[in-house]
Amino acid sequence: MMLVLAMSLVMHPWRNAARALMILSASGPRGRRTALGEVLALALTAPLILPFLALLRLRLQMAEDSFEIARADRIQRDGSAAPHGRSPVGTAVNRAVWGTASGTVSPSMALTSGTVLELWQNPTNGVDVAIHHACELIRREAVREVRLQTYLFDPESAAGRDLVATLALKQQLDPEFRVMAVVDREGVERALAAAGVTAQVAIARPWGSRRGHHTKSFIIDGRIGILGGDNIDSPREKDLMIVLEGPVVEAMLHDFSDAWDHAARQLSREPLPPSPQEPWSEGKSPMTVLSKRGLAHFWGDYHANDSDQALVAALRAAQSEILIQSPALNADLVLRALVEAAAKGIQVRICIPLLQHNRLATKLDAADNASFVAFWTQLPPALREKIELRDFSSNGKTREENHTKFLCIDRQWIYVGSQNLDNQSFAFSREFGVGIDDPEVAERFAREVFERDWETSLPITPRWAERWIPFALWYH
Numbered sequence: 001m002m003l004v005l006a007m008s009l010v011m012h013p014w015r016n017a018a019r020a021l022m023i024l025s026a027s028g029p030r031g032r033r034t035a036l037g038e039v040l041a042l043a044l045t046a047p048l049i050l051p052f053l054a055l056l057r058l059r060l061q062m063a064e065d066s067f068e069i070a071r072a073d074r075i076q077r078d079g080s081a082a083p084h085g086r087s088p089v090g091t092a093v094n095r096a097v098w099g100t101a102s103g104t105v106s107p108s109m110a111l112t113s114g115t116v117l118e119l120w121q122n123p124t125n126g127v128d129v130a131i132h133h134a135c136e137l138i139r140r141e142a143v144r145e146v147r148l149q150t151y152l153f154d155p156e157s158a159a160g161r162d163l164v165a166t167l168a169l170k171q172q173l174d175p176e177f178r179v180m181a182v183v184d185r186e187g188v189e190r191a192l193a194a195a196g197v198t199a200q201v202a203i204a205r206p207w208g209s210r211r212g213h214h215t216k217s218f219i220i221d222g223r224i225g226i227l228g229g230d231n232i233d234s235p236r237e238k239d240l241m242i243v244l245e246g247p248v249v250e251a252m253l254h255d256f257s258d259a260w261d262h263a264a265r266q267l268s269r270e271p272l273p274p275s276p277q278e279p280w281s282e283g284k285s286p287m288t289v290l291s292k293r294g295l296a297h298f299w300g301d302y303h304a305n306d307s308d309q310a311l312v313a314a315l316r317a318a319q320s321e322i323l324i325q326s327p328a329l330n331a332d333l334v335l336r337a338l339v340e341a342a343a344k345g346i347q348v349r350i351c352i353p354l355l356q357h358n359r360l361a362t363k364l365d366a367a368d369n370a371s372f373v374a375f376w377t378q379l380p381p382a383l384r385e386k387i388e389l390r391d392f393s394s395n396g397k398t399r400e401e402n403h404t405k406f407l408c409i410d411r412q413w414i415y416v417g418s419q420n421l422d423n424q425s426f427a428f429s430r431e432f433g434v435g436i437d438d439p440e441v442a443e444r445f446a447r448e449v450f451e452r453d454w455e456t457s458l459p460i461t462p463r464w465a466e467r468w469i470p471f472a473l474w475y476h
Contacts, residue, residue, distance in 0.1 A: 130230040151231050327402065396456040
């Protein structure tokens with residue numbers, strides 16, 4: 001067991017070590033005693049083991065960095081035939097998707113267009129504005145069907161009750177109204193059935209897998225798409241969803257069908273009805289779909305997908321400014337891209353929440369944002385001066401949670417979707433979002449989403465641990 005724990009430290013240490021201990025402790029009182037002994041043994045030997053493992057981890061990281069840099073350059077060459085974007089960032093993102101060609105939709109469909117109809121942001125008071133607006137839109141606009149994907153669904157939350165009641169009302173008015181859902185885990189099907197809603201539901205996550213179904217989207221009659229980061233659970237955290245129309249909705253429909261086909265279990269034996277065929281008019285903004293299926297196992301090529309490569313390509317293509325909001329920020333590819341940007345003199349501003357709802361899980365997965373503070377604090381001063389960091393607060397006084405996933409490059413290109421800039425999203429989770437290559441839209445979102453939060457967020461003073469414990473021991 002100690003060998004398993006030690007090897008876990010080399011790869012994804014606390015995550016795998018915790019899993020091994022939990023499995024062991026599940027075997028009863030004897031197992032729990034054994035697990036306690038293992039924890040004590042690990043604690044006693046950690047001072048001897050960790051420095052050597054940290055050195056090994058750094059050497060492995062150097063080799064991985066060289067590989068990923070070479071791969072990113074190769075992808076840009078392979079994708080040189082992709083249509084150019086409006087901005088250099090848009091062109092780099094298009095090339096990444098074209099050269100990788102490993103998303104949930106084809107590259108030709110991923111390079112699309114659309115129009116942003118609305119921007120919804122949840123406040124931090126527990127009122128799920130985005131889901132309530134989505135329900136209003138369904139009640140007002142939906143005629144034939146709703147297709148939805150989500151990660152978390154809490155039937156006892158105000159958002160969950162509102163959605164279930166909305167879908168029940170639509171089927172009461174029209175028994176032929178179709179409801180289809182792909183969700184990460186069970187629960188939504190019972191809530192819908194209890195309300196008398198007939199629905200086709202698929203459970204995406206394989207048993208015992210880390211491949212989370214992290215996509216959050218609604219599609220109304222194949223005409224209107226809603227996407228972003230908001231779960232259906234009314235948490236006390238800020239979040240962001242956008243409403244789209246145009247050809248990008250066709251890509252959302254294909255992503256839903258792909259999610260259905262790759263789900264672990266389909267609870268309905270009926271085949272999924274064909275996607276609605278709508279005559280989409282050209283959208284106002286060039287858009288690129290950034291999608292990935294995620295890995296079901298701990299092994300595999302984590303970053304051989306459209307979304308990871310496109311996000312990193314966007315960061316590397318920046319020329320003047322990078323704005324970031326992410327619930328967690330620790331993906332190695334992103335950290336390297338940020339260092340590269342700072343070295344080129346690009347101004348980077350990052351707003352992250354140091355108040356995170358699941359402290360144990362985030363620490364085990366190295367996703368606690370204190371880890372990023374350690375990374376930032378220990379950068380050379382010349383680089384650290386180019387990366388400004390604040391702790392999210394909407395009132396300028398207290399720490400608050402922020403679940404927004406937002407990236408803005410040079411006020412020309414933005415990303416909105418489900419993907420965090422962390423290890424889980426950059427390895428295991430299924431994700432979906434859009435890059436919008438439109439300076440007018442980018443400026444609006446930068447102002448209404450980022451700058452408003454930046455003004456009220458708090459300066460960060462590193463603690464002693466973040467100053468003195470080498471960040472190689474934070475990032476595992």
